Amino acid sequence: MATGRTHRPATRSRGIPEATVARLPLYLRALTALSERSVPTVSSEELATAAGVNSAKLRKDFSYLGSYGTRGVGYDVEYLVYQISRELGLTQDWPVVIVGIGNLGAALANYGGFASRGFRVAALIDADPAMAGKPVAGLPVRHTDELEAIITDNGVSIGVIATPAGAAQQVCDRLVEAGVTSILNFAPTVLSVPEGVDVRKVDLSIELQILAFHEQRKAGEDAAQTAATPPRVPRTTGGGRKGPDGDVPAVMPA
Amino acid sequence: MATGRTHRPATRSRGIPEATVARLPLYLRALTALSERSVPTVSSEELATAAGVNSAKLRKDFSYLGSYGTRGVGYDVEYLVYQISRELGLTQDWPVVIVGIGNLGAALANYGGFASRGFRVAALIDADPAMAGKPVAGLPVRHTDELEAIITDNGVSIGVIATPAGAAQQVCDRLVEAGVTSILNFAPTVLSVPEGVDVRKVDLSIELQILAFHEQRKAGEDAAQTAATPPRVPRTTGGGRKGPDGDVPAVMPA
Numbered sequence: 125m126a127t128g129r130t131h132r133p134a135t136r137s138r139g140i141p142e143a144t145v146a147r148l149p150l151y152l153r154a155l156t157a158l159s160e161r162s163v164p165t166v167s168s169e170e171l172a173t174a175a176g177v178n179s180a181k182l183r184k185d186f187s188y189l190g191s192y193g194t195r196g197v198g199y200d201v202e203y204l205v206y207q208i209s210r211e212l213g214l215t216q217d218w219p220v221v222i223v224g225i226g227n228l229g230a231a232l233a234n235y236g237g238f239a240s241r242g243f244r245v246a247a248l249i250d251a252d253p254a255m256a257g258k259p260v261a262g263l264p265v266r267h268t269d270e271l272e273a274i275i276t277d278n279g280v281s282i283g284v285i286a287t288p289a290g291a292a293q294q295v296c297d298r299l300v301e302a303g304v305t306s307i308l309n310f311a312p313t314v315l316s317v318p319e320g321v322d323v324r325k326v327d328l329s330i331e332l333q334i335l336a337f338h339e340q341r342k343a344g345e346d347a348a349q350t351a352a353t354p355p356r357v358p359r360t361t362g363g364g365r366k367g368p369d370g371d372v373p374a375v376m377p378a
Numbered sequence: 379m380a381t382g383r384t385h386r387p388a389t390r391s392r393g394i395p396e397a398t399v400a401r402l403p404l405y406l407r408a409l410t411a412l413s414e415r416s417v418p419t420v421s422s423e424e425l426a427t428a429a430g431v432n433s434a435k436l437r438k439d440f441s442y443l444g445s446y447g448t449r450g451v452g453y454d455v456e457y458l459v460y461q462i463s464r465e466l467g468l469t470q471d472w473p474v475v476i477v478g479i480g481n482l483g484a485a486l487a488n489y490g491g492f493a494s495r496g497f498r499v500a501a502l503i504d505a506d507p508a509m510a511g512k513p514v515a516g517l518p519v520r521h522t523d524e525l526e527a528i529i530t531d532n533g534v535s536i537g538v539i540a541t542p543a544g545a546a547q548q549v550c551d552r553l554v555e556a557g558v559t560s561i562l563n564f565a566p567t568v569l570s571v572p573e574g575v576d577v578r579k580v581d582l583s584i585e586l587q588i589l590a591f592h593e594q595r596k597a598g599e600d601a602a603q604t605a606a607t608p609p610r611v612p613r614t615t616g617g618g619r620k621g622p623d624g625d626v627p628a629v630m631p632a
């Protein structure tokens with residue numbers, strides 16, 4: 125562990141490309157699955173396939189962690205889980221609040237993928253007085269009036285917004301004012317936040333729109349004899365999820 | 379319209395970079411907002427800011443659509459909405475089925491962003507017999523036994539999986555067998571599908587993990603005097619959402 129720790133001074137974190145950072149959770153998901161099956165080591169090819177990245181890219185990504193594996197043996201699964209979790213900051217406890225407890229907020233509250241990654245849902249907050257005190261995912265819903273106190277009392281730095289679009293910016297402003305510096309936004313609107321606050325936006329219809337583009341293209345290819353067209357996989361790969369680059373301004377000054 | 383249509387033979391669609399395809403929905407979202415405010419034209423700078431892309435990238439993207447705007451006037455909002463919608467295939471009707479009607483499935487069923495983009499929820503499907511017939515978002519939940527018939531009867535090519543991880547692959551196999559060729563997967567698992575089937579995965583914890591990385595880095599920067607560090611925005615930008623490149627294998631042969 126000590127050895128591993130030396131791989132990550134703050135300067136090293138800053139040196140990791142964002143695209144690599146964004147792939148680390150994919151490696152971690154694959155490694156966790158291997159760990160649960162008590163697989164001790166994994167080759168870069170096996171892990172790359174499981175994570176959905178090409179193996180050269182994976183080896184390059186891991187080189188930023190100072191993790192190179194052992195020729196003929198591969199990577200130590202448990203140690204790599206530790207390295208990536210630590211690199212992502214998942215070895216810490218991250219109290220999170222979810223604001224807006226409709227179906228989506230409730231779905232997020234029940235989402236198992238959070239707790240397993242160090243994200244502890246500290247509180248569920250909703251503006252509807254009728255919801256106050258109602259248990260969701262084992263937590264009593266708190267009223268929006270308590271938002272600032274909840275953020276302060278729980279040292280929350282990450283807020284999840286699952287409100288209707290119309291309420292999102294105001295909720296965002298209150299979260300930021302109360303000290304939240306990272307926001308995951310599910311509301312169908314672009315949020316303005318001060319510099320230094322990170323916002324990541326999830327727009328469910330955007331994924332479908334990209335699928336629709338491919339569906340349309342398939343139809344076109346069928347008409348033009350699919351056999352004559354290049355394989356789809358690489359292109360879809362490229363598509364990955366580059367689109368949300370577009371969410372940039374959400375993290376730019378209002 | 380006829381002029382616009384000539385901008386998109388199948389070969390043109392294939393020629394559009396995936397990263398551009400993934401940004402089109404972001405432009406469309408911004409343009410729709412302008413359209414709703416009856417704004418007739420928009421400059422590339424204004425639209426770029428609203429969509430969250432830099433204006434040079436926007437102009438390059440639009441050049442693939444054969445849309446160049448008019449110097450001093452900008453882009454015609456309505457026509458651009460049409461061009462992008464057509465390019466993405468949103469001018470067609472896309473019947474979609476949602477499988478797994480828990481909180482998440484219900485949230486998706488109620489998600490306004492689908493219908494406004496040509497995605498019509500044709501059916502909600504759940505394996506729980508107790509759910510059968512129960513109305514969600516105005517639709518009666520159908521039992522999984524009916525899945526194949528529903529896909530066929532409605533000509534569904536896009537399926538949304540919101541089941542628990544354990545059920546996702548089987549549901550995916552049945553959807554694909556029944557003729558679905560695009561899948562939006564919300565289940566926390568990587569799906570194997572035959573070539574020619576596109577899968578896009580939404581993993582909610584991955585977004586949080588990337589935010590956690592930034593939170594951790596901010597803490598490190600605070601300790602190392604934030605003033606001395608380069609502005610965060612560009613890095614976060616780079617991070618965009620490149621990670622899900624990693625979902626590649628989900629669209630590779632099992």
